[in-house]
Amino acid sequence: MVRLQAVPEILKILIVSTPRTGNTWLQHLLAAAYDLPMIDFVRPQTWEEVDREYFESGWVGKYHWRPQSETLQWALDRNVLLVTMVRHPADVLVSLYHYVNNLAERVAIDPEAVRFLFSSSKRSSNLAAIPWTEGLEGYVRTKFFFSLNFSIGWLQSGLSYGVRYEDLWHCPINTLGALTDHIRPIPLQSIEEAVERCKIETLRHDAGEGGIFFRSGGVGTWKSSLPASIVELFREVPPYPLQFKWLGYDLSIGDNVAGIDKSACAEINTSSRWLHERGLASNSLIEKIYRDFRATNQHCCASHLDVSTSNQFYSWLNASADDDPNCGAMIPMITNVAAWLYRARPDLQKKFPDLYGCDRAAFSHWFVEYALLDHPELDWMFVARVCESWLQGPAPSFSPVHSPRKEPLLSI
Secondary structure (H helix, E strand, O other), X not given: OOOOOOOOOOOEEEEEOOOOOOHHHHHHHHHHHHOOOEEEEOOHHHHXXXXXXXXXXXXEEEEOOOOOHHHHHHHHHOOOEEEEEEOOHHHHHHHHHHHHHHHOOOOOOOHHHHHHHOOOOOOOOOOOOOOOOHHHHHHHHHOHHHHHHHHHHHHHOOOEEEEEHHHHHHOHHHHHHHHHHHHOOOOHHHHHHHHHHOOHHHHHHHOHXXXXXXXXXXXXXXXXXXXXXXXXXXXXXXXXXHHHHHHOOOOOOHHHHOOOOHHHOOOXXXXXXXXXXXOOOOOHHHHHHHHHHHHHOOOOOOOOOOXXXXXXXXXXXXXXXXXXXXXXXOOOOOEHHHHHXXXXXXXXXXXXXXXXXXXXXXXXXXXXXXXXXXXXXXXXXXXXXHHHHOOOOOOOOOOOEEOOOOOOOOOO
């Protein structure tokens, strides 16, 4: 377990968050407030390059990647202060959609997001309603929750300050002032000047041809932009309801939801329906796991899955791993299906040798991001359960800045 370091003499600030949550805006604000250069990180292998160029100087960086033990340790060893942005997830989706459709051919973007969200070669209008597509729904059902888990994971680490985009939008001076009071207090005039210099229209103008990167921003644009069926997915499909609640957001949009045709929203799979539709014969991976399950549950002796047995098997798959010495008490949970994959794959054992210890969080991120890609016969519900396990414990408290815990929740 690690403890927070004292504020360093040379300020090194790393913004670690879900993409499209206002990270670039906050980076500009902090750089202007403290008169620091801005740098961007792409992947963990860039740390050595950063050390060579910036080891003895201050900077403000941003990093769109999941929290990993080596990243956290690198930051702690170099007295890097971590800041995490959160934003209404539905607004994040709107921003990401326009970002992909406006910039996919000009900048490097997650190829999975492009595959699901890119709709045409034409620039999308920031004000136009987003059309429903199979790609948009597929992205929400199978991918978007993983991106939201970036900010959740960093806040759960107990090592990162938290800032809410909406607070920064409505009260930029007070919110930036509260954050700088935590980091290193500066005069009110410096905060006011930084806010003035970093207005969206100013950043867009100063960026020239790159001004398209800075959209109009705003709060609540999802209410008029997202298809009703996508909003309904956020309401009903795990892990979104718990993610929204933990982050402090809801989906209250008044009369905008009147007349939603819920038949347009695909039915959420239940455990027995899922197993019945796929069947053991058509799913060799689940059949193998089921044989192991039967070996340790002798009373389940039926030659096929009836409803009661399928529910029991499903519950076992998504329960805390039988051999987890912490019995599911540590965040995040390693489920039986995840542990089974781990035992079946030497490559995972080599990459994450301490599954229930210091590699727990890193393996969880692997499972959420790659399990369905490596094993398409699995269902999204297994990943959703693991995402929900990240939401145990107290939610962040923004007043208006969330302070790191004195005793971080996650070990590294």
